[in-house]
Amino acid sequence: xxxxxxxxxxxxxxxxxxxxxxxxxxxxxxxxxxxxxxxxxxxxxxxxxxxxxxxxxxxxxxxxxxxxxxxxxxxxxxxxxxxxxxxxxxxxxxxxxxxxxxxxxxxxxxxxxxxxxxxxxxxxxxxxxxxxxxxxxxxxxxxxxxxxxxxxxxxxxxxxxxxxxxxxxxxxxxxxxxxxxxxxxxxxxxxxxxxxxxxxxxxxxxxxxxxxxxxxxxxxxxxxxxxxxxxxxxxxxxxxxxxxxxxxxxxxxxxxxxxxxxxxxxxxxxxxxxxxxxxxxxxxxx
Numbered sequence: 001x002x003x004x005x006x007x008x009x010x011x012x013x014x015x016x017x018x019x020x021x022x023x024x025x026x027x028x029x030x031x032x033x034x035x036x037x038x039x040x041x042x043x044x045x046x047x048x049x050x051x052x053x054x055x056x057x058x059x060x061x062x063x064x065x066x067x068x069x070x071x072x073x074x075x076x077x078x079x080x081x082x083x084x085x086x087x088x089x090x091x092x093x094x095x096x097x098x099x100x101x102x103x104x105x106x107x108x109x110x111x112x113x114x115x116x117x118x119x120x121x122x123x124x125x126x127x128x129x130x131x132x133x134x135x136x137x138x139x140x141x142x143x144x145x146x147x148x149x150x151x152x153x154x155x156x157x158x159x160x161x162x163x164x165x166x167x168x169x170x171x172x173x174x175x176x177x178x179x180x181x182x183x184x185x186x187x188x189x190x191x192x193x194x195x196x197x198x199x200x201x202x203x204x205x206x207x208x209x210x211x212x213x214x215x216x217x218x219x220x221x222x223x224x225x226x227x228x229x230x231x232x233x234x235x236x237x238x239x240x241x242x243x244x245x246x247x248x249x250x251x252x253x254x255x256x257x258x259x260x261x262x263x264x265x266x267x268x269x270x271x272x273x274x275x276x277x278x279x280x281x282x283x284x285x286x
Contacts, residue, residue, distance in 0.1 A: 039219025070186020087149025103161030127279025
């Protein structure tokens with residue numbers, strides 16, 4: 001039963017790449033991130049008000065860490081995710097997110113939470129070889145938007161690994177729902193200055209109903225339910241074992257992409273994907 005939240009979370013995460021792609025085809029990524037955060041924070045504000053009797057007050061010494069996690073969550077992770085997805089495909093995005101377990105292992109090894117092994121370092125090398133193939137799927141030029149999108153998504157994957165690894169101690173202390181809510185509030189707070197200095201091109205009156213529905217799904221289901229399920233799993237399972245579930249995203253998202261967009265994966269994408277997943281699996285071996 002400990003893995004049931006993770007299975008549901010991965011189904012949500014896999015659909016997120018499709019829904020987010022729909023959003024960024026009609027509105028600016030900076031606007032999408034803002035409204036996704038607002039929708040999510042409103043949901044958590046209502047939840048905390050209803051459950052206020054069980055809310056665990058945040059200690060002053062943890063405020064800085066929560067603000068940092070919030071900054072990693074929204075200005076870094078979500079913005080890189082949306083901006084990258086506006087240039088690349090949902091399938092590529094899911095594949096690059098499959099590197100999260102590798103990044104988590106690196107972070108936990110450096111923080112001395114896990115002991116590094118030769119097999120895991122070998123897995124990391126193999127996974128990155130697969131990523132290189134995917135990054136240059138459309139050619140070896142560094143200029144195409146496709147490559148830029150993949151690099152942005154890769155940075156989003158790394159920031160998600162940071163959010164996972166360093167958020168776990170706070171989850172154990174404050175609980176999954178409380179910590180997810182605090183991370184969302186802190187993320188919106190730290191994103192507002194970023195949004196204020198970056199010009200955007202999608203006035204609120206021009207956002208279509210389809211885009212609003214996509215944003216609502218991302219804010220309530222992905223950021224709300226999905227993030228909470230992720231942290232619930234982290235409260236019971238180690239970070240590296242939780243992160244390995246990201247491996248199923250490329251498969252499910254590719255199927256969704258084929259169904260909803262009619263985009264067939266290229267042979268190079270398939271080869272790179274197989275290499276990435278092989279490396280990630282090796283990384284997770286004890």
